[in-house]
Amino acid sequence: DVKVTQSSRYLVKRTGEKVFLECVQDMDHENMFWYRQDPGLGLRLIYFSYDVKMKEKGDIPEGYSVSREKKERFSLILESASTNQTSMYLCASSLQGSGSYEQYFGPGTRLTVT
Amino acid sequence: GENVEQHPSTLSVQEGDSAVIKCTYSDSASNYFPWYKQELGKGPQLIIDIRSNVGEKKDQRIAVTLNKTAKHFSLHITETQPEDSAVYFCAASEGGYSSASKIIFGSGTRLSIRP
Numbered sequence: 456d457v458k459v460t461q462s463s464r465y466l467v468k469r470t471g472e473k474v475f476l477e478c479v480q481d482m483d484h485e486n487m488f489w490y491r492q493d494p495g496l497g498l499r500l501i502y503f504s505y506d507v508k509m510k511e512k513g514d515i516p517e518g519y520s521v522s523r524e525k526k527e528r529f530s531l532i533l534e535s536a537s538t539n540q541t542s543m544y545l546c547a548s549s550l551q552g553s554g555s556y557e558q559y560f561g562p563g564t565r566l567t568v569t
Numbered sequence: 570g571e572n573v574e575q576h577p578s579t580l581s582v583q584e585g586d587s588a589v590i591k592c593t594y595s596d597s598a599s600n601y602f603p604w605y606k607q608e609l610g611k612g613p614q615l616i617i618d619i620r621s622n623v624g625e626k627k628d629q630r631i632a633v634t635l636n637k638t639a640k641h642f643s644l645h646i647t648e649t650q651p652e653d654s655a656v657y658f659c660a661a662s663e664g665g666y667s668s669a670s671k672i673i674f675g676s677g678t679r680l681s682i683r684p
Contacts, residue, residue: 459612490674495578497658497676498613513671514570545612556601556662558672560612 458482459561461546467567474533476564478546485551487529488558489513489521492543504529505551536568571596573661575675583683588646590678592659595640599661602635602642603672607656617644646680654682 462477480487486505490498490513500513502521510521518540522530529548533540543565547558572595582588594602600621605613619626619633619642626633630649635642646653659675 495676497573497575498674500671500673503671547612556603556672557615557618560614562610562612 459546459548459559461544461561461564463564464562465565465567467569468533468536469569470537472533472536472568474536474566474568476531476533476544476546476566478529478531478548478561479527480529480546480548480559481527482548482550482559483526484548484559485526486549486558487523488547488549489519489529489531490545490547491515492545492563498545501531536566538568540566541568542566571599571661571663571673573659573673573675575659575678577678578676579679579681581681581683582649584649584651586649588649588653588680590644590657590659590680592642592644592661592675593640594642594661594673596661596663597637597640598663601662602633603660603662604631604633604644605658605660605674607658607677609655613658649682651682651684654680656680 459480468474488503489501499515504510504523520532543563545563546561549558575592603618606616607613630647632645657678660672662672
């Protein structure tokens with residue numbers, strides 16, 4: 456079974472802090488994604504990566520950056536956390552070239568910025 | 570870019586009855602339409618998907634239909650059971666390599682099954 460793990464289930468940070476959310480997948484997937492989930496807005500793509508050191512902006516990249524130094528690990532960085540970044544953050548991965556576009560999600564990190 | 574609208578936002582049905590969730594999309598280039606189910610405390614999980622060259626697909630109690638002309642697709646769950654209670658997301662994708670299988674999600678439907 457594909458496993459996507461996220462470093463924390465719950466996180467509380469203060470405004471202005473630098474925040475790191477880590478995601479690790481164990482199935483050698485090329486693609487990795489970061490989403491935020493807010494009630495009534497569904498899942499919105501923040502950034503994605505299709506290879507090591509490669510990244511592309513999603514629909515709401517402002518205030519976020521990402522890092523992918525190793526194939527299995529994709530980090531989301533909030534350079535200076537703000538209260539409007541309080542949300543559920545979901546990481547996902549998928550395989551390239553298999554004909555299947557299924558994304559496998561981690562359990563999520565609920566981040567509260569106070 | 571692609572925009573996916575999903576209705577209703579909440580749905581309550583009696584156990585054993587059917588549930589239908591509807592979505593529309595805007596980009597005619599989209600050719601892959603997955604549905605994800607998110608149970609409490611978990612990440613979304615793919616339950617069924619359909620490609621644009623197919624009008625309908627069924628897997629046991631769930632089925633999806635696609636009308637490319639109208640840019641509509643729907644999820645049908647028959648003989649609903651308590652374990653069907655969850656949030657359901659529709660999505661659309663161009664499915665191309667260059668987009669790394671980027672998927673646009675709808676806003677979600679919270680389905681509750683009444684005993």
